[in-house]
Amino acid sequence: MNVLTIANQKGGVGKTTTAAALAVLLSRAGNRVHVIDMDPQSNLTETFGLQDPESLLFEALSKRGPLPVVPIQDNLTLTPSSIDLARGELQFVAETGREFILRRCLERTELGQGTVVIVDSPPTLGVLAVNCLTAASTVVVVVKPGGFEMRALSRLDEVIGELRETGIRPDLSISGVILTEVQARRTINDQVEEELKKLYPVFGRIRSEAKLVYATTEGRITELTRSNAFDDYQRVAEQLGEFIPWLRS
Numbered sequence: 001m002n003v004l005t006i007a008n009q010k011g012g013v014g015k016t017t018t019a020a021a022l023a024v025l026l027s028r029a030g031n032r033v034h035v036i037d038m039d040p041q042s043n044l045t046e047t048f049g050l051q052d053p054e055s056l057l058f059e060a061l062s063k064r065g066p067l068p069v070v071p072i073q074d075n076l077t078l079t080p081s082s083i084d085l086a087r088g089e090l091q092f093v094a095e096t097g098r099e100f101i102l103r104r105c106l107e108r109t110e111l112g113q114g115t116v117v118i119v120d121s122p123p124t125l126g127v128l129a130v131n132c133l134t135a136a137s138t139v140v141v142v143v144k145p146g147g148f149e150m151r152a153l154s155r156l157d158e159v160i161g162e163l164r165e166t167g168i169r170p171d172l173s174i175s176g177v178i179l180t181e182v183q184a185r186r187t188i189n190d191q192v193e194e195e196l197k198k199l200y201p202v203f204g205r206i207r208s209e210a211k212l213v214y215a216t217t218e219g220r221i222t223e224l225t226r227s228n229a230f231d232d233y234q235r236v237a238e239q240l241g242e243f244i245p246w247l248r249s
Contacts, residue, residue, distance in 0.1 A: 001106060001107070001111075001115070001117060001137070002114075002115070002116050002117065002137050002246040002247075003106070003117040003118075003119060003135050003136045003137045003138075004022075004116065004117065004118050004119070004136065004137065004138060004139075004140060004240075004244070004247070005118075005119040005121055005132045005133060005135065005136035005138075005139050005140070006018050006019045006022075006118065006119065006120055006121060006140055006141075006142055007121045007129070007132065007133065007139050007140070007141055007142070007156060008123070008141050008142050008143065008152060008153070008156065009123055009124055009125045009129065009152055009155065009156060010123060010144075010152045011123035012123075012144070013123075013142050013143060013144040013180060013181070014142050014144060014180030014181055014206065015120055015121065015123070015142045016039070016043045016044045016047060016120050016216070017047070017180070017212065017213075017216050018140075018142050018178060018180060018206070018233070019035055019044055019118050019119070019120035020035070020044060020047045020048070020120075020216060020221050021212070021221065021229075021230060021233040022118060022233060022236070022237055022240075023035040023076060023118050024076065024221055024222055024224075025230075025233055025234055025237045026116060026118075026237060026247065027073070027074070027075040027076035028075075029237070030075065031075060031114075031116050031247070032075050032111075032112055032114060032115045032116065033075060033076050033077075033115065033116045033117075033118060034069065034076075034077045034078070034079070034111050034115050034116070034117050034118070035076070035077075035078050035079070035117075035118045035119075035120065036067065036078075036079040036102075036117065036118070036119045036120065037057070037078070037079060037080055037081035037120050038057075038081065038085070038102070038119055038120060038121050038122060038128055038129075038131070038132050039081060039085075039120055039121065039122040039123070039128075040081060040082070040083050040084070040085040040086035040088075040122065040128075041081075041083070041122075042080065042081040042082055042083065042085075044078075044081070044120045045078070045080040045081050045082075046217075046219060047216045047217075047219060047221050048072055048078055048080075048219060048221065048222065049219030049220070050070060050078065050080050050219075051080065051082070052068070052080035052081055052082040053082070055082050055084035055085070056068040056080070057079055057080065057081050057082065057085055058082065058084045058085045058087060058088060060105055061085075061088060061092070061101050061102065061105055062088075062091065064101065064104050064105060064108070065105065065108060066105065066108040066109040066110065067079045067105050067106065067108075067109045068080065069109065069110070069111065072222060073222050076222075077111070085128070088127065088128055089124075089126045089127055089128055092127045092128075092131075093126075093127045098127055098130075098131075099127075099130050099131060099134045099163075099168050100131075100134055100135075101131050102119075102131040102132065102134070102135045103131070103134055103135040106135055114246075116246065116247060119132045119135060119136065121133070125155065125156070125159055130159070130163070133159065133160060133163060133169070133172065134163065134168060134169050134172075136169075136172065137246075138172075138173065138174075138175040138244060139160065139172065139173070139174045139175060140174070140175055140176060140177070140178060140203070140240070141153060141156065141174055141176075141177045141178070141200070142177075142178050142180050143177050143178070143179055143180070143192065143196065144179075144180050144181045145179060145181075145182060145183075145186065145188050145189045145191075145192040145193075146188065146192070150192075150195055150196075153177075153196075153199075156174075157174065157199075160172055160173065160174060174200055175200075175201070175240075175243055175244060176200045176201035176202060176203050176240075176243060177196050177200050177201070177202050177203065178202075178203050178204060178206065178236055179192070179193060179196075179202065179204070179205045179206065180205075180206045181206070181208045182205045182206060182207050182208060183208050184207070189205070193205070201239075201243060203236045203239040203240055203243070204232060204235050204236040204239055205232060206229050206232045206233060206236070207228050207229050207232055208229070209227055209228050209229040211224075211227040211228075211229070212224070212227050212229040212230060215227075
């Protein structure tokens with residue numbers, strides 16, 4: 001199964017918007033896409049105008065059963081989340097094989113051959129985030145240019161290194177980085193990008209834009225067709241397709 005995990009333990013960097021925008025754009029390009037909201041804040045779920053009132057994701061993870069699959073539009077489905085998922089940080093940490101819970105549930109989920117799975121990970125490096133990493137075929141990091149981004153990225157890289165060295169995911173790596181919430185004419189944008197390029201490919205910059213923010217917070221992202229930021233995400237999707245063979249943009 002082809003799984004793209006969107007990661008960064010810092011909150012407010014645009015992970016959820018990135019996961020939603022890429023899911024919509026890749027599905028419009030003809031990919032069958034399933035997106036998973038692994039953040040108890042459930043912002044991704046709300047971005048698509050949905051809820052998980054019965055805590056079906058938490059129940060599926062607890063029982064190692066198939067994930068709930070909710071249709072959004074043609075070629076696009078969602079596993080919604082709820083605040084109850086936060087219980088997993090305490091419950092799962094004491095369980096054997098805790099790193100593979102999401103992966104096992106995905107293996108039991110009927111999604112169809114060739115489905116691209118996009119995982120929106122929580123802004124932590126706890127057991128839920130580790131599950132997102134362990135389930136991933138590859139990891140893309142979302143970075144908002146500022147003063148502490150390199151430190152956060154360094155810690156995430158350490159965790160992925162630990163998963164490799166312990167044999168949990170010996171082939172796991174970060175494919176690259178997406179810069180989000182980029183403000184015009186800020187010197188720090190170029191500074192952060194230059195530092196990032198020394199470590200990973202940079203797939204592109206996403207401009208800060210109110211139109212996209214309104215579409216996500218109002219649950220209307222599937223209705224969005226054109227905006228500056230959405231156009232930026234389209235270019236990022238094309239770049240991802242060049243680096244990740246199973247993505248078609």
